[in-house]
Amino acid sequence: MRIKDIIHHLESMAPPMLQESYDNAGLITGKPGWTCSGVLVTLDTLPQTIDEAVQRGCNMVVSHHPIVFKGLKKITGAGYVEETIIRAIKQDVAIYAIHTNLDLVHRGVNARIAEKIGLQDTRILSPKPGQLLKLTVFVTTEHREALLQALFNAGAGNIGHYAECSFTLEGTGTFKAGADAQPFIGNKHERFAGTESRVEVILPIWKKKEVLHAMRTNHPYEEVAYYLHELANTHQEVGSGMIGMLPQPEQTIDFLQRLKSVFGTPVVKHTPAVQNQVRKIAVCGGAGQFLLNDAIASGADVYITSDIKYHEFFDAVGRLLLADIGHYESEQFTIDLLTEQISIKFPNFAVLKTGLSTNPVCYTT
Ligand SMILES: [Zn+2]
Structure with a gap:
């Protein structure tokens, strides 16, 4: 098994050419031809993630977020990005990121969120043209x-x-x-x-x-x-966000409480309830403010995403219930998704989920 065999399989699910222009998905350190000793799956790659990979016998980290987004002119260990790259290269660890290309496919990040909430009849919220x-x-x-x-x-x-x-x-x-x-x-x-x-x-x-x-x-x-x-047709299975229906209407307050337990967060930040019950739910893992108007236009009762700023909440008030569940929380199941995808194809191969929570955001309740 080589690094490039894992990459080839992942990219058959989420083609790299789908990634957004600002993204840096793909192989970031390491060589495609290396023999792969094991894969460690994580949401973020931190210096501790490289240590964990080495300790657990994995020379490949598959990460949702790329550790490097833009060009590095110096790699001296200043900051966690440079430190991670130094550790990975010193210890022959390949870092591979599968990011916005995985956000945009029909069976990607948002499908897993929709599944966890129990949505049915799901479709892409904003299909991508071209x-x-x-x-x-x-x-x-x-x-x-x-x-x-x-x-x-x-x-x-x-x-x-x-x-x-x-x-x-x-x-x-x-x-x-x-x-x-x-x-x-x-x-x-x-x-x-x-x-x-x-x-x-x-x-x-x-x-x-x-x-x-x-x-x-x-x-x-x-x-x-x-x-x-x-x-000019849009591809119905490629695009941002996802929308679907709960099997039956749910009391708004119960639904918000359920979000806390499904996503393991002590707090959900949200706009005032527009109605007592909700059924049509839009979701977007990670920073999803850019899809708010699509969620409103689709007639969703609730839009679940993260990284919403104070003034952005106003845009939703009275139109739908905008719920910010936290960036890490919204995307945490991507680790399961990637682990399953690799294990299905390579059943006898070591694919491990990280034991570290890389969420840099804490809540004191
Ligand atoms: Zn993200």
């Missing part, structure tokens, strides 16, 4: 089925709960092969006209390389005639 392509490719009718199957196998043709979606139209294609061509059909220097299928499939932008490779290697023509379109 994630879909349409491939149109022309092929002889007898090669169409093999090509389609290869495109589906490579990740094309998925729309919501439906797989193997495509559209085909038959028509007449023409070409004239030049002197250097090796035409699959027809003669050089003569216009050939034959029946062709025009095949259309949809694909996520991060599958482009695999799908085009499958197209080229499963197509009989020397020059494959195809084109790719960027679609």
Whole structure:
């Protein structure tokens, strides 16, 4: 097992190209080709996390938050970021972060929060635009089925709960092969006209390389005639936040008390209750103020997130119940999610959850 095998698996779940521009998800220290002795999963990577990894026989830390966000010009141990990097490099520990790319996928950070609260019929609160392509490719009718199957196998043709979606139209294609061509059909220097299928499939932008490779290697023509379109459609399974329904309405005060116990926090900061009962719940792990208007527009009774500032609470008053449950608290189950994801794929491999709470925020009650 190598470091890059773990990374490849995690990135099949949360493609790195989905990460936000300010993020630094990916391998931060260590080499992809190292043999992996074990993985320690954490929300944050601190100097103590590196010590814990070494003590427990793990040379890879998989962290939700990247320890480094911007370029470091000096690494002298000033501050916890530099200290963590020094310790990791000295002790040959790889640090890998899976951050906003995991926030944005359908089965990521927010799905786990929704599950813990017991939400049903969940969907992405704010689907991300610009994630879909349409491939149109022309092929002889007898090669169409093999090509389609290869495109589906490579990740094309998925729309919501439906797989193997495509559209085909038959028509007449023409070409004239030049002197250097090796035409699959027809003669050089003569216009050939034959029946062709025009095949259309949809694909996520991060599958482009695999799908085009499958197209080229499963197509009989020397020059494959195809084109790719960027679609304005949103990908319903990629985006920020999540919204869902409680199985039945719950008293607002009971729901707030339940949040405290589910997320293990002694306090929930929230705006005044708008109604006595709640049912439609929006969530966003981590700092989620940017989604408040989406939560209001979706008709949510409650929006659960963290890192809300005093003046930002006013924007929610009278519109929905905005609940700040704490950043660490909101994302803590990401550790379980990542541990399970790695263990499912590599069942006999050491994947350990950190024993440290990295939450820097304390409450005196
Ligand atoms: Zn976070």
